[in-house]
Amino acid sequence: MIRKLLDWAVANPLLVMLATIGLTIGGAYAFTHVNIEAYPDPTPPIIDVVAQYPGASAGQVERQVTIPLEVALAGMPGLDTTRSQSLFGLAQIRNQFTYETDYWVARQEVLNRLASMKLPEGVEASISPASPIGEVLRFTLENPIDPATGKPVYTLNDLQAVEDFLVERELRRVPGVAGVSGIGGSVKRYEIQPDPDRLRHYGVTLKHLEDVLEQANANGSGDNLVQGEQTNVVRSLGLFGMGHDPQQLVLGIKDPVEAAKVLRAEEAKRCLELRQVVVSTINNIPVRVDQLVDGGPMLNADGTARVDDETLVAHGVVVGSKTRLGLASISTPATSPDGKPLLNAEGKPIWEDEEDVVQGIVLLYKGEKSLPALKGVLAKIDNLHESGKLLPGVRIVPYYDRTTLIDRTTVTVHENLLVGMALVTAILLMFLGNVRAAVIAAINIPLALLFAFGVLYARGKSANLLSIGAVDFGIIVDSTVIIVESIYRRLSHGEDAHLPLNQRIANAAGSVQRSLVFATGVMVCALLPLFTMTGPEGQIFGPMADTYAFALFGALMLSILVSPVLCMLFLRNVKAKPDSRFVRTIEGFYRTQLRGLLAVRWFVLTGFVVAVFFTGLVAAHMGREFMPELEEGGLLVRGTFPVNVSFDEVVGRAKQFRKLIQTFPEIRVIPTTVGRPNDGMDTGGYYLLQANLPLRAQDEWPVDPQRGRIRTKAELIDDISHCLGENFPGIPWDFSQIIRDNVLEALSGVKGENSIKIYGPDLDTLETTGMAVRDALNNVPGVANASVYRNQGQSNLEFPVDRQKCARWNVSAADVQAVIQSAVGGKAVTEMIEGEKTFDVTIRWPERLRADEQALLNIPVPVGNSTRPDMRLAMAETPFSGASVGLSPTGTVMDLPSATGSRFNAAPLSVEVPTRRLSDLVTPRNEKDEPDEHGSFVRPGASTIYREQGERFIAIKFEVRGRDLASGVADARTKVEPLIRAPYRAEWSGEFQQMEAAEQRLAHMFCLSMILIGIMLYLAFRSFLDAGVVLANVVAMGIGGVWALKFAGLYFNISAAVGFISILGVAVMNGLLMVSAYNGLRSKGVGLKESVLEGTGKLVRPILMTALAAMLGLLPAALSTAMGSECQKPLAVVVVGGMISTILCLNLVPVLYSFYGKRTPPAGAGEMGH
Template sequence: MISRLIHWAVASRLVVLLLALALMAFGGYAFVNVNVEAYPDPAPAIIEIIAQFPGASAEDVERQVTIPLEVALAGMPGLDTMRSQSMFQLADVRCQFEYGIENKDARQEVLNRLTQVALPDGVQPVISPESPTGEILRFTLTSPKDANGRDIYTLNDLKSLLDFTLERRFRRVPRIIDMGSYGGTMKRYEIRPDPDRLRRYGISLAQLENAVAAANRNVGGQYITQGQTVQVVRGLGLIGMGLDPMEGALAQTDPVAAAAYLRSEENKRIREIREIVVASVNNVPVRVGDLVEGGPLAANDPLGVDGVVVGFQSRLGRVMFSEPVLDANGAEQLDSAGARVWRDHDDVVQGIVLLRKGEPSLPALADVHDLVDQLNNTPGALLPGVKIEPYYDRTGLINMTTETVRENLFHGMALVGIVLLMFLGNVRTAVIVAINVPLAVLVAFAALYLRDESANLLSIGAVDFGILVDSSVIIVENIYRRLTHGDDSSLTVKERVLHASTEVQRSLMFSTAIMVCAFLPLFTMQGPAGQIFRPMAHTYAFALGGALLLAVTLSPVLCETLLANVKPKPDNVFVRWLSRSYQRQLKLALRYHFVSLGAFVIVVGLTMLLLPFLGREFMPQLEEGNIYVRGTFPLNASLDEASDRTRRAREVFKKYPEVETVVAQVGRPDDGTDPTGFYNVEFYLPMKPHEDWPIPPGMTRARTKEEVVDAMSDELDAAFIGINWNFSQYIRDGVMEAMSGVKGENSLKIIGPDLTQLEAVANDAAAKLAAVPGVIDVGVFRIMGQSNLSFAIDKEKCARWGVAVDDVEDALETAVGGKAFTTLVEGERSFDLVLRWPESFRSTREEILDIPVDVPANVTPPGGEPQVAATESTGPEAGMSVTGAAISLPSPLGSAESGGTNPLNQAPRRRLRDFVTPLDAAGRLDAQGSFVQPGASTIYREEGRRLIAMKFGVRGRDLGGAVAEAQQALAPVIKPPLAAEWSGEFEQMEQAEQRLKLVVPLSLALVIVMLYLAFFSLRDVAIVLANVVTLVCGGILALLVMRTNFSVSAAVGFISIFGVAIMNGLILVSSIHRLRLGGHTLEEAVMEGSVARLRPMLMTILTAILGLLPAAVSTRIGAQSQQPLAIVVIGGMLMSLLLNQHLTPVLYYVFRRKPPSNDAASLAE
C-alpha cells in the first residue's frame, strides 16, 4: 500500500503540493482557533448535592438529611463513589461517577433520584454548579469611598447587586454554568418584637406573623369586560408596592446620591411595616410598631436600630483582600523601612465565574472579559462608582503555559534543523526533512479542531520532533545518499527517487506500526491518568500519522523537485569523519566483543542496583504561579475570632516580596458550595513573575518557590502554635479535594462507626504519620469538638401545661435564630422578612432559658388558683413581665388594664426553662445534667460508612516511599474493626502504575509478535529488544542523576523511546540481512550495514534529544510536567548514542552467525 502511495504521489506532484498548501492553510486556521487549556481536567463527572437545614446540628443533619439523600442516590447507573459531609445546617453529598459517564447524564440521573427523597420541611436539595477546574475567573466588587475613607455602599448593597444583577448577566454568557458568590451580607428585614409588649396587648407571635404576611401580597381578580376590551383585575398590597429601589439607584450618577436613595427606600419600607395593623383593641388599632422593641415612633422620629430594621442573614463566611499601594507610575510604594505599603479590605464581596464542565475555557473567558468591560464602562450597569476588579483569571496561566510550549517548540525545531544541516550538508535536503515537523504538528492541530478537542501543555509540549522526523529522515536520507553516491545513475531522477523511497518503505511501515503499538498503553490508561495523558496520545498519534503520510508523499515529491540537479559527491567532512571514527571503533568492538557485552551487563546491573532508590509520584506539579494556603483553627471558633486570626496570618504573607496580593476566605459561601466552617481559612497568594523576585540578603540568587513555602510554613507555625497549615496551588487543591473528598493533596481515611473512637485513633495515627521523614502538613479533620447548647423538650412538662412540643420549638426558633415567614419583593429581588427577639433576650444561655412561652391551652380563670405552684425561677403564673418587672406597661387609649377581652391576657405565661431538661453524658434527660453538650463538628461518610480523614503532604522525598513507610508505621495503630484507605495523589499513582503493569507487558508482547513476523527469528527479536533495554536503563539513570521521581509523565517518556529504539534496531538488522543475502561475509555485512545506517540513526537520536532539550532545562511556568518525560527521552537517547551504536552490531556478530532467510531480509527490499 505504501509503495502504491509513493508512486501516486510522485506521479501527481502538483496535486500533492496543492494538498500540502491546503494543509498549511487549514492547519494554520486550526492552530489559531483550537481551544487551549493549561491542564486537562482529570476528574470524572462529580455531581454535588447541597441541602441547607437552617439551625440543625451535624448529628441532626446526618440523620434527617444526609442519610436519606444517600439512600435515594445509591445504586445509580455508573456511580463509582458517594461521599458526604454533615455539619451545622448543611449536608453535602458528592456522587463521583465512573469515567466515560457524561456529566449531563450523571446530572440528570441525580435529578431524577432527588424527586424521590423525603426531607424535613423547608429543606430543598440543589445541585452545585462547581467542578474541580471550573473556576476560571474571580473578582471583587469595590465600593467608592466617602470623604472619610469609608465605603459608601453597604455590604448588603453589593451582595444584592452581585446575586440579583451580575449573576444573571454572567449566567447568560455561553459556556458559563453559574456565578457563585462569597463574602458580603444577604439583606433581610427583621421585626424584633418585645415580649412584654406582645403580652401586654395579648398578641401571639402567630398573630403577628399572619398579620404582616397578609399585608404583603398581591392578588388577582380575574378580569372584567369593558365593551370590546378586557381589563385584568389586580389587588396590590405588597410592601413597597413590589418596586425595586436598585433600579432608581442604578439610574443615579453620584455614588452618595445612589446610596442615599437606597437608604431612603429601605426606611420607607420599615415605616410601612411598622404601620401594619395586627389587631384592634376597643377600636384602637394595634400596629407592628406598638409591639416591637422601642415601641411606636412618631411620624418625624428618626429610625433607630430597634424594632424593625434592615439586617442580614446569619453570616457563614468572609472574604478579605489586600493589595500593595501603587504610586502614579504604577510602582509599589515603600515605607521608611523599605517594606511595601498595603491597602487592606477586611470585608469584600467576591464573585466566582464557573465554566460548564467539558467546555473550552478560552472562548468563555473572552466572552466573560467582554461582559466585564461592558459592565464597568456602561452607565447604569453597576451602582455608580462600583467596579468589577478580577484578581484571578485562568487566561494568565493558559497564556504562560502556551508561551512555554511555543518557546520550547521554536527552540526544539531550530536545534533539529541544525542537526539535519550538519549531517546532510545540503540546505535543500535539510529543509525537505525539517518542513515535515511543522506540517505534522499542523496535522495534529487540524485533527484536534475537527474532533472539537482541546490542546494542552502535555498534549503539545510532550511531542518530540525527533520522533516526528524519523520517517522523513529515513526516506530523504536514503534518497539523498542514492543521488549523491551515483547509485542507479542510468535511471532518471524520478525513477531513482521512487527506487530509494520504496527501498525502505517496508521497514518504515513495520517500524511505524511497532511505534503505534508502543503507544497503546497511553490509549488504554484509565482514571485520572487517562484523562491527563489520553489527549497526548491522540495528539501524538495524529502527528505521527501525519509525519508518516508526509514522508511517503510530500518528501519524495520535494526531493524530485528540489534535488533534481544534485550531482554525485561524497559525504560532507563531518559525516566522513564520523564514519571513519565509527569504523575504527566498530572494528575494535567486533574484535573485543566481550567489552561491549560487558559494558551492557554493567549498565543493566548498575541500573537494577539503583532502581530501589528511584522515587515515585503520580505527576510533577504544574506550576500555576500561585500558592494556596489552608489553615484550620479550633472547631468552635466564631467568625470574628477566625477573622482576627486570619488578619494576623495575612500580615505574615504580606512580608514576602514574592507575593503579589493576598486574598483570604474565612468560613464558607452562603450557598454552601464549599462545605466547611468558620474554622477553615484559605489564602490565595498569586506570585509575581519569577524574574521579578528579589535576592534576599545573604543570598546570591532569588529564592525558589519551595524555599518561600518553607519559610512561610516555619513563620506560621511559630506564630500559631498548634494550628495546621497546608500548602498547595489553586487548581491542584480543587482537583485533589474533588478526587479524594478531602481538602489536601493526600489523605488517610480511617473508617469506623464510633466518632469518639475514630478521633482518638486519628490523633495517635497523626503523631506517627508526622514522624515519617518527608511527611509534612499533617492534619486531622476533626469530627468532634463543636459544643451544642441543647435544650431537650421534656414532654411531661409540656403535658402538664398543655403545650405542644412544636409550640416550644417554634418559640425557641423564632427567638434565637429568627423565623422567616414572608418575603419582601423588590422588583426581581426578594428578601426574607423575619421575626427575631431583640439581642438582649437571646445572647446568653440564661436569657434563652427565659424566653417566654405562651400557654393558651391552660387558662387560669380570674380568681382561680393555678394548679402548678409558682417557683423562684418562673415567677408568678400570670400577669408577669418576662423581665420580672412589676411595672405596668402603658395601655392603649380605651383599653382595660386587665385586657380581659383577649383570652391570651388571662393565660399563664411560662418560660423556656419550664419545658426543657438538661441531658446527661448518654443523652438522656437528667435534671442534674447540662444544657451544654459535646457534639460533632463535621461527620464524614463514604459509601455509607462514617470516617475521619487526615491530610498530609510530602516534600523533599518521593511520594511512594513516604507512604510505604507510613503504612508500616500505622499498621499497629489502625486495627479491625477499623479500616484505613489512602486517597489523593497516592491513590491515583497506584491506580496508574497497576494499569501500566498490565498494559505495558501486553504491548511488549504485541511488539515481539510483530518483530517476529518481520524477521521470523527469535534471535533477531532479542537483538532488537536489547536496544530497548539499554535505552530504558539510560532513562532510569537520567532520572536518578537529575533527582527526578518516576511518574506517569516519565512513563510516557519511556514509551516514546521504546518505539524509537525498536525502529532503529529493526532498520539496522534488516540492512545487515540484506547485505548478507547479497553475498557479503558476516563481518563485512555488519561493518557496511552499520556504517551505512550511522547517519540516519545519529540524526534520529540527536533530533530526539535536541527536540526535547528546551523542555528539559526550562524553568518557565508549565515546564514542570514536561521535564520527567524530556529527561527520560534525553537519557535514553544518550545511552543509545554511547552504547547501542556498538552493542547492536556486536550482538548480531556474536549471536547471528547463521545466514538469514529471504523472509527475514524482506524489510530491506
C-alpha cells in the same frame, strides 16, 4: 498501496503542492483558533449535590438529609463512588461516575433522582455548578469611599444584592459559565424583633404574629372589568413597598453618597410600613406591629418613624442580615494615579486593606473552554460598567483569572517548540550535508503539527501544554527521514542514473516502504500504553496521545506524498558525490572502535550486564510520585483552627495573616476567606482560613537578602510556613495550588495532597484513632503538616424537650422548637419583594434576649387554654359600646375595653397570654439520655461527619516533603497499620492512591505492548535470537533514561513513564534496522565480521540522525525551568537520556549479533534494512 501513492504523487506534483498549501492555510487557521488550556481536566464526571438546612446540627443533617439523599442517589448508571459531608446547616453529596459516563447524562440522572426526593421542610437539594478546574476568575466588588467620613458608602447588604441579583445573573448568560459562587458580604433581611413582655401584654402569640405578617404581604386579582370598549385587569396591591426596587431609583444618580442615602431612606420606609401592620384589635382599637416590638412605637409627632439619624435604622423593626457563613478580605499594593506602586520610607510596598468585601468566583461547566468563556466574562464585566446597571461607584475588580496561567505556559511551550525545531533542522543538515534535503525533511515537522491541530480543531478538542510541548519531533519526523535519506543517498551515489528523475525518486522511496510500514506499526505498538491510558493519567496524557497519533499519521502521509515531490522539485540537480566529511569521519571512527570492541566482545557483554545490574539498583531505589506538581502561578494557603472557634476570632487571625504575608514581596495580592460561601458550594466552618495568593512573574521576584539570590518557590513556601508557625503556634497550615487542590479533593474527597481514611461506625472511636494516626505520622521523616479533619469538637447548646412538663402545661414539642428557632436564628414568615429581588422578613428576638444560655432559658413560651382578645365572642354587643363582658384568657368573666376606651367602661388590659419560661419545659440530659446531674445544657457534638459509600470515616491529611512519595508512604504505613483494629480499616487516598493505580495499569499495558512488539519482531526475522537482540536494545536505551532521571534529581512518575514509552519505538526500530542489515549481508554470503562492520557503518548516519533529532527536539523542554515546563520535564529528560545511550546501542547490537550470527539467516530476515 504505498507504492501506488508514491507513483501518484510524483505523477501529479501540482495537485500535491496545492493540497500542501491548503493544509498549511487550514492548519494555520486551526492553530490560531484552537482552544488552549493550561492543563487538562484529570477528573471523571462529578456531580455535587448541595442541600442547606439552616440551624441544623451535623448529626441532624446526616440523619434527615444526607442519608436519604445517599439512598435516593445510589444505583445510578455509571456511578462509581458516593462521598458526603454533613456539617452545621449543610449537606454535600459528591457523586463520582466512571470516566466512560457522559457528564450531561450523569447530571440529568441526578436531577431525575432529586425530583422525587422528600426532605425536611425548607430544605431543597440542588446541583452545585462547581467543577475541579472550572474556577477561572475571582473578583471583588469595589465599594466607593465617602470622602467626608473615609468609610465605605454602601452596606455589605447592598453589594451582596448586586452580586446575587445582577452580576451572577448577567455572568451566567455567558456561554460555558455554570454559575458564580460568592463568599463574604451579607444577605439582607428585614427583622421584626418582638418584645415578649409586649406580646404577653397585648395577648398576641408568635404564631398569630407570623400569620398576620404573611397575610399582609400579597397582591390580589379581581379578574377583568369591561368598561365600554376597554378591558381593565382589576388588582389589589398589598405588597410591602409595592414591590418596587430601591436600587433602580439610584441608577441615574452620579454621587454614590447620595445614592446610598436614597437606599437607606427606602429601607426606612419599608421598616415603617412593617411597623404599621395591624396584628389584632381590642374593641376596634388596632394593635400594630410597632406596639409589639422591642422599644415600642418609635414615632415622632407627625407619625413618622423615629430613627437614629446616623444609621437610619430603627429599633424593633430593622434591616439586618442572615447569619454570616463566611467573610472575605483582600490586601492590595497601593498605587499612584499613574499606576506606579507606592513605597514607604523603607522602600517597601504600601498595602491597602479591605477588611470585609464581597467576592465572586466564576465557575465553568466541566469540559467548557476556558479562553472563550473568559473573554465572554470580561466582556460582560465591561458591559456592566458601561451600561450603568451597577450601583453608582461600584466596580467589579478581578484579581485572579486563568488567562495569566494559560498565557505564561503557552509562551514556554512555544519557545520550546521553536528551539526544538531549529535544533532538529540543524542535525538534519549536519548529517545530510545538503541544505535542500535537510529543509525537505524538516518541513514535515510544522506540517505534521498543523495537520494535528487541524484534526483537533475539527473535532472541537482543546490543546494544552502537554499535547503540544511533549511531542517529540524526532519521532514525528522519523518516517520522513527514512524516505528523504533513502532518496538523497541514491541520488548522491548515482544509483539508477539512467532512469528519469521521477522514476528514480519513486524507486528510492518505494525501496523503504516495508521499513516504513513496519516502523509505523512498531511505533503504534510502542505507544499503545499511551493510547490506552485510563483514569486521571489518561485524562492528562490523552490529549497528548491524540496529538501524537494525528501527527504521526500526518507525518507518514506527508512523507509518502509531499517529500518525494519536494525532492523531485529541489533535488533534481543533485550529482553523485561522496558523503560529507562529517559523516565519513563519524563512520570511520565508528568502524575503528567497533572493530576493537568485537575483539573483546566478552568484556563488552560483561560491561553491559554490569550496567544493567547497577541501573536496576538505581531504578529500584529511585523515588516515585504520581505527577510532578504543575505550576499554576499561585499559592493556596489553608489554616485549620479549632472547630468550635468563634467567627470573630478567626477574622482577627485572618487580618494578622495578611499583615505577615505582606512581608513577602513575591506575593501580588493577598485575598483571604473565612468560613464558606453563602450558597454552600464549598464545605467548611468558621475554623477554616484560606488564602489564594497570586504570585508575581518570576522575573519580577526580588533578590532575597538572606540568600543573596532570588529564592525558589519551595524556599518561599518554607519561609512562609516558618513565619506562620511562629505566629500561630498549634495551627496546621497546608500549602497547595488552587487547581491541584480542587482536583485532589475531587478525586479523594479530602482537602490535601494525601490522606488516610479510617472507616468505622463510631465517631468517638474514629476521632481517637485519627489522633493517634496523626501523632504517628508526625514522627515519620519527610511527612509534614499531618492533621485530622475532625468529626467531633463542635459544642452544642441543646435543650431537650421534657414531654411530661409540656403535657402539664399543654405545650407541644413543636411549640418549644418554634420558639427557639425564632429566638436565635429567626424564622422567615414572608418575603420583601423589591423588583426582581426577594429578601426574607424574619421574626427574631432582640439580641439582648438571646445573648447567652440563661437568656435563652428565660424565653417565654405560650401555653394552652388562651383566648385571643380579637376573637369574636357569641355575646350581645352594640356598635357604640362593644361587648360589655367577655371571657378572660383564664376563662373568667371580665369587662373588656370599649371602642372609645373611656375611663368609665374600660377595663385594664388583663388579656395577657399565659406563658411559661423555656426553662420550665426542658430538662438537661447527658450522653446516656439521663437527666444531667450538673444541670448543663452544653453537650459535645459532631462538627463534620464524613461518609463514603455509606460508611463513616475520618481523614488524616499529610504532605511528603524532602523525599519521594512512595518511600514516605511506605514508612508511614509501618507506623500506622498497628493502630487500626477491626472492625475499623484504613485506606490511603489522594496522590499516592492515584500513583499506585496508574502504575499498575501502565505495567499491564507495557507488558502487552512488549508482547505485540515481540510478535512483530518474530514475524520479521523468524528468529527468537534476532528478536531478543532487538529487545536488548530497548534495555540499553532504558539505561540512559534511568540515569538521566538520577542525574537530573527527578523522581519516577507517570510523565517519566510516558518518556520511556516514547523511546521504546525508537529503540526497537534502531535494533531492527541493524539486525536486518546484518542478515541481509549474511544472506549474500558476506562473512560475519564484515557483515557487522559494513551493516553498522551504513546505518550510523540514519540512526544517529534520528536519535539526535529525537533528543534535541525535547532538549529545550528538558532544560526549561519556566512556568509550564514541570509536567513535560521528566518525559523530556528520559527521552534525552535514552537517545544519548544510542551510542551504547550502536555497539551492543553488533556485539550480541556476533555471538550467533554465523548461522544462515532465515529467508526474508534481511529485507527490513534500507
